[in-house]
Amino acid sequence: MELKLKSVRLKFLLPSLAFLSLGLAVVIAGFGIGSAPNTRTVFVAKQSIAEGETISPTMLTATTLPLGELGNFYLTKLTGTESAAHAIVKGELISKQLVSHETAQRTPIRINNLPQISKAISVGDYVDVWATAVSQLDEGDPHTVAFNAIVVAIETNSAMSQVTTSVELRIGTEYLETLLAAVDSNYKISLILHETLSDVQ
Secondary structure, X not given: OOOOOOOOOHHHHHHHHHHHHHHHHHHHHHHHHHHOOOOEEEEEEOOOEOOOOEOOHHHEEEEEEOOHHHHHHEOOOOOOOXXXXXXXXXXXXXXXXXXXXXXXXXXXXXEEEEOOOOOOOOOXXXXXXXXXXXXXOOOOOOXXXXXXXXXXXXXXXXXXXXXXXXXXXXXXXXXXXXXXXXXXXXXXXXXXXXXXXHHHO
């Protein structure tokens, strides 16, 4: 008696191919997921932040990026004690090296109604504060009342065709008394920039 093998029917072959393709897709997806870097939620500066300035949540925006292990080098949470160890520009990703948890020994002070200051001075710059007597009753040459002040904010106001500037500084506590005395005595206040390589280019 002759035995004949039945051929595999097409309706069984097609499901087998479908399951095989699905299995290959799962394996490929698994390799892809395994090789993709982990995402981390980190902070980006919404505004320029001066060195020594306290960092608040309103200054930052959270964003999720596929940083993988590099995420360990960036700030991922705020404790409320952070300050800028260096000047931070708007849009910059906040690395841990840019942040200090030490309390800066600087005092914020605002000086209003200054004449126009140099356009080279911007937020984050260091300036020396000079005072000049404007009255003949006051004697003495122009003198420095604060060294190495950090510019935190600059506001320009126009009224009656006259332009004035308000500047917020952070100064060493040792200069607070002399600076306040100069401001209260209506001395002319001038800001002298500490030039860096970026200022002279």
